[in-house]
Amino acid sequence: MTDLHTKLKTHFAPPHTTPLGRQMLLIGLIGLILDQISKNWILYGLQLPSLGQVKILPFFSFSMVWNKGVSFGFFHSEGIGRWLLTLFSLVVSACLIDWVRRTNRRVIGLGLALVAGGAIGNAIDRVIYGGVVDFLDFSGLGFPWVFNIADAAINIGVALLFIDVFFLNREESKQG
Template sequence: MTRRLWGPFSPAVAWITLAGLIADQASKLWLLHGYGLAERGGVALAPFLDIVLVWNRGISYGLFQQDGDAGRWALAGFTVVASVGIWIWSVHAETRLQALGLALILGGAIGNGIDRLAYGAVADFVHFHVGDFSWYVFNLADAWIVAGVAALLYDWAFGGPKIAAK
């Protein structure tokens, strides 16, 4: 039974998840309530980087926008189910990189889930742009999720002979 809920990498996954979650939530709390981004408006940090406030009522890249409470709670429920699934997957992680990737995804998912519960939408604020090219607006939780997926893909593709032999 213990192996179903706690594995060899679980302490590291828990700490990395917590660190990512704290960094994400601290940045959002400071920008929203400390700096007052909504009241002050966006700020250009560099010719290619702005801090702006965008409320994302959907999921990644603004897909599946939800304006009503039913959609908000459905996405929040999906986040809880996905987070439990990611934790269980991490219990069975076979490599450190796989565990790291899952921890980053979990920290990001929980961070964005907290926003959805607290504000009804996810606070996004980092905007990269070059000339006419504009990348979507994102937050640290989104960055953790992307980095986690990249780690999982790298581990899957180049996990070494031990993993490939399975």
């Protein structure tokens, strides 16, 4: 009986968090905190919803946009769609966080942590406000979308994942 108990305990024990995983989770958490602080300041400090837009530089403004969809307003959803999108974001984030905890690869860990932190930041907005607070506007450079720090973290994270898959993995294969 003890042997079975040991096997079950070993099989179902949560995976160990690596030292690198802890560092990457901290970076993801910092990104989430910066995202929420910036949105709080935009809404309640600057009060951008009442101003609409504040020009900062010729190519950059703070512009208030309530995003009811995914990144950059794609797949607009309200009502039950809002809650399904929020639930999906949180489930995916939980899976990514579990992966980050176990990682021994810096680039993939950082990419996953940034995506998870950004997704959680935007999910928090959907729960609290019914939509995501977007305000970074680089339309003066020809970039048509308004976004936030969470969106930037998600996109940087995805870029890091592509770099890891298409470039770093090939280097490891050549060396191995």
